Amino acid sequence: MHRRSVLKASAAAAATLGAPRLFAQGLPSGPVRIIVGFPPGGGTDALARVVSAKLTTMWNQQVVVENKAGVAGVLAADYVAQQPADGSTLLMAHINSHALAPSLQPKLNYNVERDFVPIVLVGVTPNLLVCNPAQPAKTVAEIAALCKARPGQISFGSAGNGSAQHLALELFKQRAKVDALHVPYKGSAPVITDLIGGQINYAFETMTAATPHVKGGKLVAIAQTRARRAKGHPTVPTMAEQGYPDFEATTWYGLVGPGKLPAGMARRINEDVNKVLAMPDVQERLDSYGAEDGGGTPEKFAGFIRSEMALWAKVVKDGNVKVDS
Secondary structure (H helix, E strand, O other): OHHHHHHHHHHHHHHHHHOOOEOOOOOEOOOEEEEEOOOOOOHHHHHHHHHHHHHHHHHOOOEEEEEOOOHHHHHHHHHHHOOOOOOOEEEEEEHHHHHHHHHHOOOOOOOHHHHEEEEEEEEEEEEEEEEOOOOOOOOHHHHHHHHHHOOOOOEEEEOOOOOHHHHHHHHHHHHHOOOOEEEEOOOHHHHHHHHHHOOOOEEEEEHHHHHHHHHOOOOEEEEEOOOOOOOOOOOOOEOHHHOOOOOOOEEEEEEEEEOOOOHHHHHHHHHHHHHHHOOHHHHHHHHHHOOEOOOOOHHHHHHHHHHHHHHHHHHHHHHOOOOOO
């Protein structure tokens, strides 16, 4: 009898050693890294740090943000796809890496649906269609008329080829049936500098980057690119309100893990991040970034990613959008 008990205990110990690094309650057993595909200071980084700080306290375990910038978030996604699926490495996924890149970069090393487990949507932010106060056309209808009168001459800046801002412009061109000049930059900061200076005419910029300049009077917010107005800009009409129904061109962020992350762990992390997102101080921070509609189930996030991939695949195909590989 004693020998049988010893054998059972040994088998249990061996199973534990061979299993992923889990606590009994389904959490990672060591420090957790949230990988961000952009430099510190941007919207993705800011949201990841809000979540990581709260999870560190909640789990009594270190959760840190690690920046691996490059290829508009694709470098970080590729890295996380290859990490052990034990919860020690998560990715703050971004529209660029998980909805745009699959259509724009056919030679991606990862497959979004195979190589990642969606955990939770953290937030969705609109883009703002902005210009400097000197621009004469300050409604969407006026801008469309201007583009038709001067095809290929009205310039729109973006944070780079294949960026969310670039694809927002492509969607506008298709819906308005206009031609416009795309001027890619390396990031939002130089776009805004040239927009304020009058070197370019317009831009679909992230709400996070554009808002301080709109509030400071250096830029004019013409429209926002979600179906309803964001809390941070209640007086700025949507593209839909200005004649473009179903115009959705957002930037979004959400936690994902490597493709073989156990479902139980994904659900437990999901539950805890939902608790974090519901905290009043976190809600206040998210509102300041224009990030809304975070939370929900892993299944909801998975469906959202699929719908975004389909939307932008069509925009890329219809506009014959190409980026440097």
